[in-house]
Amino acid sequence: MANTEKNISCILCLGSNCDGINHLNRAENELNFLFPGMEWGLIIQTAPEDIANPSPFFNRAARMKTSLNKEQLTGILKRLEQSHGRTPEKKAMGLIPLDIDLLCYGEEILKPADMEKHYVKECLGTLPKQMH
Secondary structure, three states, rough: OOOOOOEEEEEEEEEEOHHHHHHHHHHHHHHHHHOOOOOOOOEEEEOOOOOOOOOOEEEEEEEEEEOOOHHHHHHHHHHHHHOOOOOOHHOOOOOOEEEEEEEOOOEOOHHHHOOOHHHHHHHHHHOOOOOO
C-alpha cells in the first residue's frame, strides 16, 4: 500500500549499451508520465564496467519523489526495464537495453557500492542541486 502521508525523495541511475540514447529518452518520457516533477541529469557516455560487452554505455541520473514504498517502486522500474527488452539472456550476453537502479530511497542508500562508481558519481554531479 502506498504511503500517502509523505513524498519520499529517490535517486535513480539509468543505463543502456544497446541503442542507448533511444532507450534513455523513452524511459525519461515514461517515467515523467508516471512520476511528474522528475529532475534529470545529463546523459553521459561511459566505458563499460564489470561487463564483457565492450559497447559503451549511456548513463543518466534522475531524482524523483514518490509515495510508493520501495517494493512497489522497484516493481515498476523492473517492469519498465522488461518493456524495453531486458531479459536474463540478454544480460548474460552483456546486452543491456535499459537498466534502472534505485540508488537511494529517502535517507537510505540502497546500493552503496554503486554510489562509489565513477560513472554514477559523474551522473549524480549533473543533477540539479535541489528538488523543486
